[in-house]
Amino acid sequence: MPVINRIAEFHDEVTAWRRDLHENPELLYDVHRTAAIVAEKLKAFGCDEVVPGIGKTGVVGVIRGRKNGSKRVIGLRADMDALPIEEITGAPYASKVPGKMHACGHDGHTAMLLGAAKYLAETRNFDGTAIVIFQPAEEGGAGGKAMVDDGMMERWGVQEVYGMHNAPGMPVGTFGTRTGALLAAADFFTVEVEGKGSHAAEPHKGVDTLVAAANILLALQSIVARNLDPLKSGVVTVGAFNGGHAHNVIPQTVKMLGTVRTLVPEARDLLEKRVVETAQGIASAYGAVAKVDYQRNYPVTVNHPKETDFAVKVAREVAGADKVEPNVTPIMGGEDFSFMLEARPGNMIWIGNGDTAACHHPAYDFNDAAIPHGVTYWVRLIETGMPAG
Ligand code: NI
Numbered sequence: 001m002p003v004i005n006r007i008a009e010f011h012d013e014v015t016a017w018r019r020d021l022h023e024n025p026e027l028l029y030d031v032h033r034t035a036a037i038v039a040e041k042l043k044a045f046g047c048d049e050v051v052p053g054i055g056k057t058g059v060v061g062v063i064r065g066r067k068n069g070s071k072r073v074i075g076l077r078a079d080m081d082a083l084p085i086e087e088i089t090g091a092p093y094a095s096k097v098p099g100k101m102h103a104c105g106h107d108g109h110t111a112m113l114l115g116a117a118k119y120l121a122e123t124r125n126f127d128g129t130a131i132v133i134f135q136p137a138e139e140g141g142a143g144g145k146a147m148v149d150d151g152m153m154e155r156w157g158v159q160e161v162y163g164m165h166n167a168p169g170m171p172v173g174t175f176g177t178r179t180g181a182l183l184a185a186a187d188f189f190t191v192e193v194e195g196k197g198s199h200a201a202e203p204h205k206g207v208d209t210l211v212a213a214a215n216i217l218l219a220l221q222s223i224v225a226r227n228l229d230p231l232k233s234g235v236v237t238v239g240a241f242n243g244g245h246a247h248n249v250i251p252q253t254v255k256m257l258g259t260v261r262t263l264v265p266e267a268r269d270l271l272e273k274r275v276v277e278t279a280q281g282i283a284s285a286y287g288a289v290a291k292v293d294y295q296r297n298y299p300v301t302v303n304h305p306k307e308t309d310f311a312v313k314v315a316r317e318v319a320g321a322d323k324v325e326p327n328v329t330p331i332m333g334g335e336d337f338s339f340m341l342e343a344r345p346g347n348m349i350w351i352g353n354g355d356t357a358a359c360h361h362p363a364y365d366f367n368d369a370a371i372p373h374g375v376t377y378w379v380r381l382i383e384t385g386m387p388a389g
Contacts, residue, residue: 002320003318003372003376004119004376006119006122007372007376007379008372010118010119011371011372014111014112014115014375017041019093019368020093021037021080021107021111022091022093022094022101023093023095024096024097025083025095025100025102026080027082027083027139028081028140028143029056029057029081029137029141029143029146030057031057031080031081032057035052035057035080035134035136036052038110038114038134041118042059042061042114042117045121045122047062047063049062054147054152055136055137055143055144055145055147055148055150055152056136056137058133058135058146058150059134060131060132060134060147060152060156061117061132062132063117063120063121063129063132064124065125065126065128065129065382066127067126067127067128067388069127070127070128070386072127072128072159072386073131073156073158073159074128074129074130074158074160074161074162074381074386075132075156075158075160075161075162075340076113076116076132076133076161076162076378076381077134077135077144077162077163077337078106078109078134078164079106079110079135079138079143079337080109080136081138081141082100082102082104082107083101083103084100085360086099086101086362087362088363089364103359103360103361104138104359104364105165105166105353105359105364106138107366108166108366108367108368108371109374110134112164112375113132113378115374115378116382117130119379120379126382126385126388127386127387127389128385128386129156130382131156133340135147137336138336140297142298143336144336144337144338144340145336145339148339148343153340153344158344159344160307160344160346160385161346162348162381163335163337163348164349164374164377164378165349165350165351166351166353166359166367167350167352168353168355169355170350171352172353172370172373173323173373174323174324174351174352175312175315175318175319175323175324175351175352176325176326177303177311177312177315177326177349177350178326178327178328179303179308181263181301181303182302182348183300183330183331183334183335183338184233184235184261184262184301184330184333185260185261185262185268185296185297185299185300185334185338186260186297186298186334187259187260187261187262187268187271187294187296188257188258188259188260188295188297189258189260189292190255190257190258190292190293191213191216191255191258191279191292192254192255192290193209193212193213193243193253193279193283193288193289194253194288194290194291195208195209195210195212195250195251195253195254195286195287195288197209197251197252198249198250199250200246200247200248201248206250207286207287207288208250208286209250209252209253210244210250210251211286212286212288213241213243213288215282215286216256216278216279216282216283216290217256219282220238220275220278220279223236223271223275223278224271227271227274228267228270229267232266232267233261233263233332234261234262234263234267234271235259235261235262236271237259237261238257238258239258239259240256240258241255242254242256243255261332261333261334263300263332268296272294272296275292275294279292280292298335298336298338298339299339300338301334301335301337301341301348302341302342304345304347307345307347308326308347310347310384310385311349312324313384314380314381314384314385315349317380318373318377318380319373319377349377351373351374351377352373353367353370354367354369354370
């Protein structure tokens with residue numbers, strides 16, 4: 001079963017929705033316009049229930065199949081938020097909001113799930129209930145967690161949940177996923193090093209905070225190399241290092257911001273412990289003091305085996321067997337669909353975005369050619385997972 005004809009018919013319409021969302025990007029939980037459009041369309045499609053305000057600004061739509069003997073309930077999830085990036089695509093539908101853009105394709109994800117909702121509400125050719133989930137704040141705000149914490153899974157009796165994200169570099173019409181860890185746990189740390197400020201010409205009268213901090217930065221690089229099992233993955237990156245203002249002053253404080261990425265719980269625990277110990281120990285060796293604020297953010301995105309086998313089967317029916325990679329390499333990015341996968345079994349799949357700039361690049365754009373493939377995949381997950389017979 002390739003792209004469903006009826007879905008191919010509304011490719012232009014879904015593209016227009018996508019481009020409208022692209023022109024009007026909104027950040028984190030502040031997705032009021034986007035959520036209002038989503039809710040209005042779901043109502044217009046004839047969804048049985050449309051509930052905004054789940055997890056602050058998330059929207060849930062309920063579509064009942066023409067039969068409900070199976071009592072099965074499957075959730076499909078899209079994200080709605082954009083990023084604080086200045087767009088440079090030059091597209092005719094480029095962002096109209098300075099400093100904000102859809103640089104991760106969540107405009108495309110939202111439009112594709114709306115397209116699937118339109119088709120499913122029109123045809124209802126399944127036995128059970130489809131729940132369409134539109135979440136805010138994927139980009140660092142844990143909107144997926146907010147929706148789970150709001151009782152979404154229990155309220156609608158969601159039994160399985162599926163996610164989809166575009167993948168630049170994978171050809172349009174292809175899919176990829178894997179059982180187990182697909183994306184990393186993404187944690188954040190802040191190290192504030194305090195020495196003793198002094199005249200640059202009299203370092204012996206102070207404690208050089210910059211020298212201590214520079215050694216902490218270097219020592220942090222040895223954690224993955226020397227502490228972590230080489231067969232387990234980990235990343236420690238310091239992305240900001242700020243201290244001092246003058247040629248001739250040793251500053252009192254230096255602040256570092258960084259992130260830690262891991263794929264298994266043991267590595268996550270180990271790296272947290274070693275980041276704190278290293279920062280404090282090195283600071284102490286230089287006579288300075290390091291305060292470490294370590295925040296666990298998104299957990300590992302773990303795909304469940306049974307649901308992943310099912311997702312691969314459906315994707316192969318839609319795209320062709322040779323267009324679906326069932327064992328992709330995990331990536332060290334984070335994704336807050338992980339919270340939904342902690343709450344219910346399910347799968348996240350990549351959908352090819354073609355030869356575009358990478359996600360979070362100012363020249364990135366979602367590829368509208370992927371729309372019929374993504375919409376058909378969503379629809380067939382429901383129709384295959386809950387067949388009406
Ligand atoms: Ni994204």
